[in-house]
Amino acid sequence: MKYLFVALLGLLIGAGLAGTALYYNPFTVHTGAAPATGDRVLRYSLPDQVLTAAVGEDALLAGRSTGVEGLWEDTIDRTAVIGLVLTDEAGQPAAIASRLMAASPSTDLLLTGVVVNDYWLVTVPGQGTLFVRSDSNVWPFLKETLLPVWLFDRPWRGPAEYRPTVGPNAGNTGSVLGVAGVFEGKTGSAVERYDVTAFGATQNSTSAVGELFLHLPEQQVAQQ
């Protein structure tokens, strides 16, 4: 009995040490690529420019409810769908985006972080529609912002900038596919960057400003 207790104590301490090592693991906090000069920028701000949000029941972090009806079915309970207004560099509404998100099976708590597959359908009225696929590592945001405040009740130390895009393209960029209009047939890359400007214990006290950088060939055509 004594031997069993000692072995179990050792296992628990070892697991605790590993948990600490994972929390401070440098492999999972790498950030995405910096946007290139000349990329087309579409901006959003949260919560002002959120048109709608529906979140899967198992995607709710730290058990928090979003206050809207969730996606409860087994097949979609780790997904989210968000409607956003995107503005141009002058701050004028320029596009509407539907952002379909799903927790990624490529999540690896040791080497890659907590990965979310992000699928944007972006329509620029009068121009056309783009499909953007990106893999976003949300672990830095969870570790530095969400978990300390929501789970450990610590004061938020912000503002904080995040560049979550880590794929699927080489160079930590997402992929862009022109679906319709002037964009049809074009392909390119994308990166996202966002600043959390306020974060509190309730969702109403959270705000962020994000940017989606689109790099397409013949950029000047898309910007007309």
Add this chain to the structure above:
Amino acid sequence: MRALFLLGIVLGFGGTLAAAHWVPWISHHRLPSQTTVVANGGRAEQFLIHLPADRIAATDGKTGGLRSTGADRAMLLPAKFDAEPLLVEHYKVRDSTGQVVGIAARHWANGDHGMTATWSLLVPARGSIVLRAPGEKSGVLDAALQRAGYSPGAAWEGKLELALAQGGAVAGGTGDFAGLSGSYTETWKVTGVDASGAMRGTIELYTVTRIQ
């Protein structure tokens, strides 16, 4: 005793790291794919959307007609887009057996050469597929319902079948849908409209794809 304690620490440490790396922390529930083989090659798959149960939200623009006003949750467009021919709809998506398998967004908007309709369907366990087609005329569904006897503000029951996209194409995909090309049709089968404008019926997306 000391050796056992140290061995426990090593095993606990290594086991936890191994679990962090190898345990599939995220695994989406997957239902069998309801695909059928097409006689002249390729595979066919039908996705269904039941109205009103599967409607998540729709934009409130003037051009959306019943598809905007009948939504439980409206997406309030900025004033700049209010008069634009623009309709964004979010849905849950079912397979041909009626099981919910994914979520979807439909964008209907003016492109550089006329209206376009695009779908992004996400089936978490399989990937995503993007569809595009020439967009329907503004208010086509409302007009068809009125021809079938529907009066705005009044309840209606009947049967209306309307093809919104013929000759649509598969524009891209990821995961199981990567590398596929093909076509799709979009058919709205409306069986009723209540007094508030909420439609009952089914949207059918019928895809025929083959590996490029």
